[in-house]
Amino acid sequence: MHEFSVISSIVELVKGEMGKHDNLNFVKEIVLEVGELSFLSHDALRFGFRALVENEPDIKDDALTIIPIQAKVKCRRCDYEGAMKAGETEEYHIAIPQFSCPECNGPIDVLHGKECVVRNLVLDLEDE
Numbered sequence: 001m002h003e004f005s006v007i008s009s010i011v012e013l014v015k016g017e018m019g020k021h022d023n024l025n026f027v028k029e030i031v032l033e034v035g036e037l038s039f040l041s042h043d044a045l046r047f048g049f050r051a052l053v054e055n056e057p058d059i060k061d062d063a064l065t066i067i068p069i070q071a072k073v074k075c076r077r078c079d080y081e082g083a084m085k086a087g088e089t090e091e092y093h094i095a096i097p098q099f100s101c102p103e104c105n106g107p108i109d110v111l112h113g114k115e116c117v118v119r120n121l122v123l124d125l126e127d128e
């Protein structure tokens with residue numbers, strides 16, 4: 001499962017950050033931005049997260065907040081810039097973004113939407 005390896009590296013990153021604070025109480029919130037073109041399942045990310053922090057008393061198991069990031073594309077032909085056109089495949093009954101310009105069907109470049117990044121990390125620190 002791809003999501004598990006992604007969320008594992010996020011948790012490792014958070015632990016690295018936790019190690020820099022010796023007055024840390026616990027991790028309150030991890031805000032993760034997930035682009036729609038990363039094709040990561042939010043449920044699978046949450047599930048993996050809970051499994052990973054089960055034995056981590058310093059990370060709350062509901063600390064993960066996922067912010068979906070809409071894809072933004074730019075057309076190489078007509079300079080269209082904006083959302084992608086989502087097509088639906090009958091076979092899978094899921095929306096698959098089409099990799100062509102909604103205006104002219106030309107080739108597109110993806111500006112946003114592939115990312116999976118920690119946008120914010122909220123730590124509860126003890127007052128010194």
Ligand SMILES: [Zn+2]
Pocket residue numbers: 075076077078079080101102103104105106
């Ligand atoms: Zn176009």
